[in-house]
Amino acid sequence: MGIVWKVLAALVGGLMFTILGFMVISMAIGQGANESYGGFIMLGLFVVAVAIVWKANSASKAWRRLLISCGIFSLALPLSAMLLSGSLMAQGPEGDAAYAAGSVIGYGAATIFTGFVSIFLAAIFLITGLLIGRDKPTA
Incomplete structure (x- = not known):
């Protein structure tokens, strides 16, 4: 029965790992490389997630590692949102003050919103990951 739970952890946890990792990597890389290498990046991340589950001793340890990741x-x-904002602002027309001001306001707001959402997500993932799969103290 333990292998069934590890397969479930690989599928569901691997999907979470792959989606979040792809968002981080694709925002950091930018638009050009994402179109041609997106499938390979997602496949590589899913293989890494399956390897994390495969190396774990139990399904709860696998969930712990995946949630912390x-x-x-x-x-x-x-950080990826900041890199994406900077690369998109650099692609704009030179010397246009209105475009520069609008870009700073818009991309800054998007980065701040991404920061708030990611802090809450990270808190949920880290707290859940640190509570699952702990070794029970022997008394």
């Missing part, structure tokens, strides 16, 4: 990806989301 998802928490780390969630904390990296605002």
Whole structure:
């Protein structure tokens, strides 16, 4: 029965790991490379998630590792949003003050919103990950 729970952890937890990791990597890379390498990035992340589950001793340890990894990806989301905002602002027309002001306001608001959402996601993932799969103290 333990293998069934590990397969479930690989599928569901691996999907969470893959989606969050793809968001972080694709926002950091930018628009150009994402179109041609997006499938390979997602496949690679899913293989890494399956390897994490495969190396774990039990399904609860696998969930612990996957949830903590998802928490780390969630904390990296605002940094990726800053990189994406900077690259998109650099692509705008030069010398246009209105475009620059609007870009700073719009992309800054998007980065701040991403930061708030990712802090809450990271808190949920990290707290849940630290509570699942703990070794029981022997008294």
